[in-house]
Amino acid sequence: MTTVLTYGTFDLFHIGHVRLLSRLAELGDRLIVGVSTDEFNAGKGKHAFIPYEHRAEIVASMRSVDQVIPENNWAQKRADIITYGVDIFAIGSDWEGKFDELTDLCEVRYLERTDGISSTELKAQLAAPEPQEIERLGHALDILQQVVDNYRGLP
Ligand code: C2G
Secondary structure, three states: OOEEEEEEOOOOOOHHHHHHHHHHHHOOOEEEEEEEOHHHHHHOOOOOOOOHHHHHHHHHOOOOOOEEEEEOOOOHHHHHHHHOOOOEEEEEHHHOOOOHHHOOOOEEEEEOOOOOOOHHHHHHHHHOOOHHHHHHHHHHHHHHHHHHHHHOOOO
16 A cells, blocks of 8 residues: 655646646555645745635545645644655655655655646736726726816817
C-alpha cells in the first residue's frame, strides 16, 4: 500500500486541479489531500473565493481522492507524513524544490502544472468589467466630455 500526500487551496476548482489529483492518485494506492483552511490562507495573505468546507467537500468528491485533511499551518507536513505513513509527498511544479527538506521522511515529487489555468487568473477574469460595461462607460465619458466642452464654449 503506497500512500501519497499533497496540499493545496483548490479554490475555484478547475481542470489543473483535476489533472494534478488524477496523476497523484496514479503514483500510489491511497491519496490524502491537505486542503488549506481559510485561517491558514489568511495567514498567507490569500483569500479563497470558496470557503474551506466547500473546497474540502469538492476535493473529497473526486474519485482519485481517498481522504481530505485540513491544512492549518506550514509545519504540519512532517507530522502528517509520519501519522499517515506517507510514502510519497508530491505537489505541482510551482513548488519545485520547496519541500526537499522532507526527503528524509519520504519520496518528494514535483509534477508538471497544467498550463493556461489558475485560480488567480480566474479571479482576475471574474473581477474584470464586461466588455459591454466598458463600452457603456466610454459612451458616458463621451457625453460628459461634450457637456464640459459646451461649458467651455468649445465646438
Ligand atoms: N496546479 C496545477 N495546475 C494548475 C494550477 C494548480 O497542477 N494550472 C496544482 C498546484 O501546483 C498545486 C495544486 O494544483 O499542487 C493546488 O494548487 P493551489 O490551490 O494553488 O494550492 P497552493 O496555493 O499552491 O497551496 O502547503 C502547500 C500549499 O497548500 C499549496
